[in-house]
Amino acid sequence: MKNSRTDKIIEIARRAGVIRPRDLDAYGIPREYLRRLCDKVVLERRSRGIYALADADLTEHHSVALASKRVPKGVVCLLSALRFHRLTTQAPFEIWMAIDRKARLPKAEGVPLHIVRFSAAALTEGVEHHQVEGMDVPVYCLAKTVVDCFKYRNKIGLDVALEALRGCLRERRCTIDELWRYAKICRVANVIRPYLESLS
Template sequence: MSLIALASAFTLNDARAVGLRKDQVYEMLDHGEIERIGRGVYLRPDTVDPSWATLAGATAVQPTATLCLTSALVHHELSDAIPFATDIALPRGTRAPAGFEHAAWHSFNPATFLTGRDALEVGDGLNLAIYSAERTIVDCFRLMHQEGNDVAYTALRRWLSRRGNSASALLRVAASFPKALPRLRLALEALL
């Protein structure tokens, strides 16, 4: 069976489904044809940009995996941070995949999990999920005690300075997060 029949990021079960045995997968791993990204999760390195590898592997195991917080801010060019790990959100109650060295797992409320969640096509037919810039800013204000004041305020300033962005669009997203809304309103009043 050919490696081409596999997705860019796949699990051992996916490999079995296309007719590969476990020993064949391990042989491909030994020959450098694939890389292990997590426990039972593999990547065809020639098909995925390394910056998306962790999220692609997480999505192979948990399709709800979504790029969030600092990692999403960097993607949206709202932060200059260099994250030590890829921030990935899962709905609360979902088990995080094991063995991912470069992932920081976050549990978000299932009732608001889809708010601001966008699809992102990163090549070779690979579709991943990321939170919109607005949702990410709201999350930074909501989780300010973890992410830090400076991260939230810097992202908000950069976002407001871009043409076409409006405070009303941000407040529409924030309406789903009542605890973040007062902080965000105060910040908008100070900056506008």
């Protein structure tokens, strides 16, 4: 019985990338098994309440995956989304996550977060889902991310927004039409118009 429980935990962790104590509840496995497997160096505690196989391959997006697990209704945005899409050389210390304007502020011990509040279509439009270390990671598409940079230019800097805009157009990773669509959704059409006109 003990081995079958251990095998089940390993199977869950391998399939999902990480495992949380509540993931064991559906299988009737006591949470104490997580500590035992950490003692045997089968699992590692990556942050509070999040465990992964000790021999799991970590990717460059490991902290983004952990943040997405910690904030399940959040979306990776702004500087972290730019980094995810490889459109900036900056490596932000915090993971930038968008949540609903009315949502409770998440507690994410062990994962440094920078929370930004979006609402309505600005929150739900342009979300892509990527698999990172077996976990589903929602990230805004590149066009939406660039537009968000203009919306939050006072927080991240206009120079970052302009660099992102030039980069995505130069590399043909999004179109003017895509940028314009998200500019209307995010209500920054008047802000971004002169920059789009000068680059088109």
